[in-house]
Amino acid sequence: MTTAGETRRRTPPSLAGKRDRWSWLVIPATVFLAAFFLVPLVAMVIRSVTDPVDAGISNYERFFSQEAYARVLVNTFWIAVLSTAACLAIGYPFAYLMSIVPGRWSGLLLIAVLLPFWSSLLVRTFAWQVLLRDTGVINRFLLDLGLIDEPLTLIRTTGGVIVGMSHILLPFMVLPIYAVMRRIDPEFGRAAANLGASPFAAFIRVFVPLSLPGVLAGCLLVFVLALGFYITPALLGGLGDQMISQLIVQQIQQRLDWGFGTAMSVVLVGITLAILFISSRAIRLQDVFGSAVED
Amino acid sequence: MSDSWRQPRRILMVGLGALTVFYLLAPTLVIVPMSFTEARILSFPPEGFTLDWYERMVTDRQWSTGLANSFQVALLTAILATVLGTLAALGLTRGRFLGRTAVNALVLSPLIVPVVVIAIGMFGLFVQWRIAGSLVGLVVAHTALALPFVVVAVATSLRTMDRNLELAAANLGADPRRSFQHITFPIILPGVLTGAIFSFITSWDEVVIAIFMTSARFRTLPVEMWEQVRQAVDPTVAAVSTTLLVVTTVLLVLLLVVRRQAPAQ
Numbered sequence: 001m002t003t004a005g006e007t008r009r010r011t012p013p014s015l016a017g018k019r020d021r022w023s024w025l026v027i028p029a030t031v032f033l034a035a036f037f038l039v040p041l042v043a044m045v046i047r048s049v050t051d052p053v054d055a056g057i058s059n060y061e062r063f064f065s066q067e068a069y070a071r072v073l074v075n076t077f078w079i080a081v082l083s084t085a086a087c088l089a090i091g092y093p094f095a096y097l098m099s100i101v102p103g104r105w106s107g108l109l110l111i112a113v114l115l116p117f118w119s120s121l122l123v124r125t126f127a128w129q130v131l132l133r134d135t136g137v138i139n140r141f142l143l144d145l146g147l148i149d150e151p152l153t154l155i156r157t158t159g160g161v162i163v164g165m166s167h168i169l170l171p172f173m174v175l176p177i178y179a180v181m182r183r184i185d186p187e188f189g190r191a192a193a194n195l196g197a198s199p200f201a202a203f204i205r206v207f208v209p210l211s212l213p214g215v216l217a218g219c220l221l222v223f224v225l226a227l228g229f230y231i232t233p234a235l236l237g238g239l240g241d242q243m244i245s246q247l248i249v250q251q252i253q254q255r256l257d258w259g260f261g262t263a264m265s266v267v268l269v270g271i272t273l274a275i276l277f278i279s280s281r282a283i284r285l286q287d288v289f290g291s292a293v294e295d
Numbered sequence: 296m297s298d299s300w301r302q303p304r305r306i307l308m309v310g311l312g313a314l315t316v317f318y319l320l321a322p323t324l325v326i327v328p329m330s331f332t333e334a335r336i337l338s339f340p341p342e343g344f345t346l347d348w349y350e351r352m353v354t355d356r357q358w359s360t361g362l363a364n365s366f367q368v369a370l371l372t373a374i375l376a377t378v379l380g381t382l383a384a385l386g387l388t389r390g391r392f393l394g395r396t397a398v399n400a401l402v403l404s405p406l407i408v409p410v411v412v413i414a415i416g417m418f419g420l421f422v423q424w425r426i427a428g429s430l431v432g433l434v435v436a437h438t439a440l441a442l443p444f445v446v447v448a449v450a451t452s453l454r455t456m457d458r459n460l461e462l463a464a465a466n467l468g469a470d471p472r473r474s475f476q477h478i479t480f481p482i483i484l485p486g487v488l489t490g491a492i493f494s495f496i497t498s499w500d501e502v503v504i505a506i507f508m509t510s511a512r513f514r515t516l517p518v519e520m521w522e523q524v525r526q527a528v529d530p531t532v533a534a535v536s537t538t539l540l541v542v543t544t545v546l547l548v549l550l551l552v553v554r555r556q557a558p559a560q
Binding site: 026 | 337398415
């Protein structure tokens with residue numbers, strides 16, 4: 001419909017005729033992902049209703065009818081919500097700082113965000129384990145200072161999981177917010193000041209609303225990623241902090257219950273996709289996921 | 296006067312920023328000095344200085360084969376993902392075809408699906424295909440995971456390049472292949488290299504899929520580390536962690552250099 005007209009305007013005339021050749025280039029990656037990514041996921045969905053042979057929806061019934069599993073699901077959401085809140089609380093002021101400092105400084109701050117972003121999740125979780133243990137760095141430090149007499153229980157707690165997860169997820173909050181803040185025109189602030197707004201009022205009533213798309217994108221990204229966490233809750237959480245990914249791995253690796261494990265995987269993907277679908281009306285998902293790579 | 300929201304309480308902001316940078320970097324860096332300790336257990340502050348744990352890492356058979364396997368898998372992943380991803384980015388940004396949105400979604404979807412789910416889906420089928428627990432299976436899995444990064448990086452450089460340069464080349468008599476070889480490719484090369492580095496790092500650090508896709512005979516460094524971390528830990532794990540961090544950091548610095556030089560051409 002409109003595409004023909006649009007492309008004619010965008011593409012220089014002499015290149016227009018060769019346009020179709022480019023299209024073929026998507027075939028290798030498409031075939032690759034279809035075969036090795038999509039087919040396994042479809043096979044997983046099929047397995048969740050055919051293992052054992054006449055399973056039907058029994059695996060799903062089992063998951064939704066037992067309280068122990070419901071608790072894991074609620075727990076997963078709860079940890080994801082708390083991690084998102086922690087990331088927002090730390091990430092928003094930091095993104096703001098990045099957007100107001102001179103270019104060279106914002107570059108350095110960006111590196112401080114990107115370095116941990118790209119470094120090993122396992123190593124960072126291990127580092128938190130070393131810090132939070134009863135004999136760990138933090139407890140040693142507090143004991144040596146005489147602030148405490150007995151080591152605090154920091155590891156194998158919900159708090160431990162939140163600290164570790166928000167540390168790992170923080171860059172996913174900062175990057176989308178910074179991307180939006182960077183584009184806010186400072187003139188709006190001057191206009192607000194000229195109209196008599198105090199700096200605080202200008203910040204709250206002009207800057208914050210303009211930054212909301214970034215906040216939304218960051219929260220969405222962090223929340224969705226948090227739902228699927230496995231390594232961090234496994235190493236830092238206690239028995240009561242089990243998340244759905246841990247339950248899935250347990251069923252597959254230890255119980256060899258593929259039917260139930262795959263059914264829970266389908267539930268996890270279903271929830272993730274539903275959240276993304278609902279929010280895709282408010283934000284462009286490509287912006288959310290692209291922001292990590294573009295800068 | 297000047298922008299009103301840019302005059303915050305400076306000290307407060309600087310303090311908050313410094314604190315956040317500390318929070319971002321310090322917890323991870325705590326591992327590094329611990330890898331040089333002379334004590335037999337992980338301790339902070341470390342006692343003395345020794346490279347014993349690094350020696351152990353490269354001489355112990357399990358650790359050293361893990362290290363070699365990790366390099367191999369990451370390198371092959373980087374090559375495969377960069378080729379597939381660069382082609383896909385060219386097709387997606389320049390082609391106009393039915394189902395473009397669907398292909399675009401497919402290419403980005405490995406970023407969205409939880410990695411545990413990807414691991415289980417692939418493992419279930421790769422066992423039947425007899426490529427689970429092998430180099431091939433892991434490289435294939437990591438390539439799927441790394442593809443989105445390459446596509447986004449290359450697509451960005453394609454979208455921001457000035458296509459008039461290609462037009463000029465065509466007017467000067469260059470055929471499409473020559474124009475691509477001498478104009479387009481050199482311009483998007485930094486994007487391609489960015490994608491290659493990101494895919495190497497993705498594979499190098501990846502552990503969840505690797506837990507499923509490796510076997511006792513074929514393990515990567517993160518999987519070996521995962522097995523150790525859950526038991527008693529000696530400082531070799533800190534040496535391994537430091538090695539993982541150093542490789543990633545060196546690659547990221549390389550990336551910065553590549554990007555710095557890009558606009559100079």
